[in-house]
Amino acid sequence: MLTYPHIDPIIFSIGWVKVRWYGLMYVGGFLAGWWLARKRAAKSWSLVSPDQVDDLIFYAMLGVILGGRLGYSLVY
Numbered sequence: 001m002l003t004y005p006h007i008d009p010i011i012f013s014i015g016w017v018k019v020r021w022y023g024l025m026y027v028g029g030f031l032a033g034w035w036l037a038r039k040r041a042a043k044s045w046s047l048v049s050p051d052q053v054d055d056l057i058f059y060a061m062l063g064v065i066l067g068g069r070l071g072y073s074l075v076y
Contacts, residue, residue, distance in 0.1 A: 030061055 011019045037053040040046055 026064065030057060033057065033060075 007021075009020050009022075011021060011024060013019070034053065034057045037048075037057070038050050041048045041050045041053045
């Protein structure tokens with residue numbers, strides 16, 4: 001029989017604030033996407049400016065957070 005490891009979903013908590021693994025992965029994904037998009041926007045052939053990349057990442061983060069909360073409340 002296979003035994004599965006019990007991995008705590010909470011990395012650490014400070015008082016009532018709990019940081020979870022999936023939240024850390026969201027932050028890492030947004031930072032990696034922002035860095036890569038800014039690097040490509042700095043090229044001379046790019047049609048997008050680095051300021052537009054900043055706006056895009058900001059609105060993407062808002063969409064993920066608000067869409068996740070809205071989807072959770074509608075489904076559950």
